[in-house]
Amino acid sequence: MRVRTQRRWRLYALPAAGVLFLLLVSRISISRRDIGITSDPPPGPAAPATAPDTPHTSTRPARVPPRPPRSRPAQPDGDSNEVRHLSDLDRTPDEDQLLWAAEEELVTACMHRRGFSYLPNAKDDDPEAEPGHVPVNRRGDVAAARREGYGLVRRIQDGDSPRRDDDRNAEPLARMTSANRAAFLEALRGPETSPADPSVRHLVETVPLPGGGAAYWYRDSCLAYARHQLYGDDYEHNEIGYGQTMIRADLLARADKDPQYNESLHTWRSCMHERGFDDDQPQAASSRLAGEYHGGKLSLDELRTREVAAATADTECYVAAGLERARQAAESRAEAAVLDENREKLVAMQHARDEAIERAETVLGDTQL
Numbered sequence: 001m002r003v004r005t006q007r008r009w010r011l012y013a014l015p016a017a018g019v020l021f022l023l024l025v026s027r028i029s030i031s032r033r034d035i036g037i038t039s040d041p042p043p044g045p046a047a048p049a050t051a052p053d054t055p056h057t058s059t060r061p062a063r064v065p066p067r068p069p070r071s072r073p074a075q076p077d078g079d080s081n082e083v084r085h086l087s088d089l090d091r092t093p094d095e096d097q098l099l100w101a102a103e104e105e106l107v108t109a110c111m112h113r114r115g116f117s118y119l120p121n122a123k124d125d126d127p128e129a130e131p132g133h134v135p136v137n138r139r140g141d142v143a144a145a146r147r148e149g150y151g152l153v154r155r156i157q158d159g160d161s162p163r164r165d166d167d168r169n170a171e172p173l174a175r176m177t178s179a180n181r182a183a184f185l186e187a188l189r190g191p192e193t194s195p196a197d198p199s200v201r202h203l204v205e206t207v208p209l210p211g212g213g214a215a216y217w218y219r220d221s222c223l224a225y226a227r228h229q230l231y232g233d234d235y236e237h238n239e240i241g242y243g244q245t246m247i248r249a250d251l252l253a254r255a256d257k258d259p260q261y262n263e264s265l266h267t268w269r270s271c272m273h274e275r276g277f278d279d280d281q282p283q284a285a286s287s288r289l290a291g292e293y294h295g296g297k298l299s300l301d302e303l304r305t306r307e308v309a310a311a312t313a314d315t316e317c318y319v320a321a322g323l324e325r326a327r328q329a330a331e332s333r334a335e336a337a338v339l340d341e342n343r344e345k346l347v348a349m350q351h352a353r354d355e356a357i358e359r360a361e362t363v364l365g366d367t368q369l
Contacts, residue, residue: 083346086251086335089244095357097123099230102360106226107188114187114222119168139282140324145315149307150286152293153300190218229363230356238352247342251334258330264321271317277310282318285310 083089091099104120111118148154173181182192195204195216205219217224231238255261269280279285289310293303318324339346 082343083339083350086244086248086339086346089346089349089353091353091357098360098364099356102363103226103230105363106229107222110222110225111184111187116184116187117172118188118222119172121166121168140315140319142312142315142319145311146308149304149309149311150283150289152286152290152307153304156293156300156303186221188222190221190224230359231352232355234348234352238349238356243345243349247338247346251331251338254334254337255327255330258333261326261330264323264326267321268317268323271320272313275313275317277313279310279314282314282323285314 100123101120108118108120173184176184186192190203191200193200195201195218200218203218203220204216205224207215265281268282272279277285279288286307289298289303289307292298293300298306
């Protein structure tokens with residue numbers, strides 16, 4: 001459901017005073033959906049006027065398609081804002097593109113005010129699944145499993161390799177002096193000093209995270225400024241709050257414990273053990289085999305033979321155990337429970353999402369007339 005994009009923020013675990021904190025240190029590329037940012041950059045002297053040689057070219061869409069009204073079934077209780085499914089909070093590809101383009105424009109404007117030329121990046125969607133990951137709608141496809149296993153060998157032969165982010169600022173940055181490069185990156189994302197360092201804590205924003213710990217970021221960076229302009233500072237309900245992610249994680253954890261699902265899972269495991277496999281979860285063999293190949297324990301021919309055997313058993317047992325139907329039912333029951341427990345929070349998330357989209361339309365509107 002979720003696509004991979006150019007990434008902006010790196011997640012670290014930092015022990016501090018006996019408590020495990022989540023430390024978010026920005027860099028040029030990392031997933032923007034992982035963390036929201038808040039607070040305007042405080043006024044201060046502009047950074048040294050060092051600009052990449054490449055002329056500014058906007059990556060905004062030539063025309064952002066108008067966002068159609070979200071269709072929702074009539075609510076029997078008269079509450080048209082009720083969230084019926086977690087998927088009601090998902091954004092469309094056009095909305096994701098709109099938010100990305102608006103954020104890049106806000107970063108570009110902020111960097112310009114500080115004396116730098118920032119080149120906005122295009123959104124980098126990668127629709128390919130992770131190596132060895134079989135899409136949900138193919139997990140019961142026995143014919144495909146018998147033909148190509150989990151698809152590991154095919155991806156290797158197709159030249160599957162870690163995807164490299166194409167940052168338009170990388171080349172101009174490489175031509176800068178080390179001092180100017182450091183100034184550019186500090187304006188963009190904050191100083192290299194850890195946000196946990198007491199000497200920079202006055203520059204850092206901290207927000208408690210659900211389940212404990214805290215998120216840190218430099219409030220005066222241009223990335224923080226852009227995020228604040230789009231998403232505001234409602235930490236509980238906008239992207240910084242991880243609200244939807246935490247609720248979805250709760251849903252999946254409940255489904256994992258569902259008695260009827262576990263009964264089908266036990267049937268799947270018994271089927272796999274009878275065929276000589278000890279894996280305890282569907283598709284677990286794909287990760288195991290990929291690791292063995294990349295660790296030099298298997299040749300490509302050996303990988304081909306083993307992945308087809310494992311995937312065939314995996315899929316046939318998956319079908320025989322009725323695991324897909326059992327999992328869907330378990331997640332449906334879990335979703336009903338988490339929706340009932342989080343009604344007000346979900347409506348607030350829905351409003352926060354729509355408000356962010358409206359702000360993005362405003363940011364880009366003047367240039368699209």
